[in-house]
Amino acid sequence: xxxxxxxxxxxxxxxxxxxxxxxxxxxxxxxxxxxxxxxxxxxxxxxxxxxxxxxxxxxxxxxxxxxxxxxxxxxxxxxxxxxxxxxxxxxxxxxxxxxxxxxxxxxxxxxxxxxxxxxxxxxxxxxxxxx
Amino acid sequence: xxxxxxxxxxxxxxxxxxxxxxxxxxxxxxxxxxxxxxxxxxxxxxxxxxxxxxxxxxxxxxxxxxxxxxxxxxxxxxxxxxxxxxxxxxxxxxxxxxxxxxxxxxxxxxxxxxxxxxxxxxxxxxxxxxxxxxxxxxxxxxxx
Numbered sequence: 466x467x468x469x470x471x472x473x474x475x476x477x478x479x480x481x482x483x484x485x486x487x488x489x490x491x492x493x494x495x496x497x498x499x500x501x502x503x504x505x506x507x508x509x510x511x512x513x514x515x516x517x518x519x520x521x522x523x524x525x526x527x528x529x530x531x532x533x534x535x536x537x538x539x540x541x542x543x544x545x546x547x548x549x550x551x552x553x554x555x556x557x558x559x560x561x562x563x564x565x566x567x568x569x570x571x572x573x574x575x576x577x578x579x580x581x582x583x584x585x586x587x588x589x590x591x592x593x594x595x596x
Numbered sequence: 597x598x599x600x601x602x603x604x605x606x607x608x609x610x611x612x613x614x615x616x617x618x619x620x621x622x623x624x625x626x627x628x629x630x631x632x633x634x635x636x637x638x639x640x641x642x643x644x645x646x647x648x649x650x651x652x653x654x655x656x657x658x659x660x661x662x663x664x665x666x667x668x669x670x671x672x673x674x675x676x677x678x679x680x681x682x683x684x685x686x687x688x689x690x691x692x693x694x695x696x697x698x699x700x701x702x703x704x705x706x707x708x709x710x711x712x713x714x715x716x717x718x719x720x721x722x723x724x725x726x727x728x729x730x731x732x733x734x735x736x737x738x739x740x
Contacts, residue, residue: 576623
């Protein structure tokens with residue numbers, strides 16, 4: 466068995482696609498139409514294109530508990546998903562210029578530095594740098 | 597603009613930070629050791645060398661590193677060497693050169709470990725990567 470995919474719930478797949486590619490810099494790996502306008506839409510990191518894929522999953526629109534859970538995480542400020550970066554401060558500055566909103570500025574905690582931003586699709590996302 | 601109301605997440609982080617990460621001296625030690633490994637993965641590193649640097653005993657260092665990074669210095673060193681060797685192989689360095697460039701002393705142990713960690717031998721990995729980059733190059737030309 467191999468770990469190749471992680472899912473992230475999004476309210477709007479197209480909007481998520483734009484945010485995750487244009488602002489975060491991921492690239493599309495798979496984009497196939499499914500039923501009812503939904504897509505099997507996965508992304509990969511530019512620097513690890515054979516690494517795990519991120520599935521932009523429209524669950525909150527189709528499964529109420531998913532929406533409730535996503536809303537609760539957002540309200541509590543909890544990031545369910547995190548991505549590794551080389552330099553949190555640099556990434557924070559870069560994303561600020563692209564009008565990304567942060568709920569936690571770059572902060573050290575133990576052996577990591579991290580920050581949290583809003584992906585505009587219902588999620589808090591954490592970026593982390595190992596110190 | 598500072599928001600006064602902290603989220604549940606921030607409140608929890610502050611609580612956990614106080615409980616788990618209050619010893620800045622220990623943190624400085626392990627962060628220093630990790631930086632040293634990052635910059636010196638290509639030499640013969642072992643717990644003796646690392647513990648001298650951090651001015652702590654071998655076993656204390658082992659415990660501290662594991663506690664704050666979740667893996668032992670040796671595991672971290674191996675992961676770092678494998679990561680760097682992938683970069684070298686992608687850039688076209690030979691398997692033998694790569695082996696010594698990342699601090700392994702025998703080709704056999706490098707190849708075995710590489711296969712164990714990545715599922716492929718260094719030669720297989722390199723062949724795949726190089727054919728992949730040729731493919732990207734070709735498709736780039738087609739799109740124009």
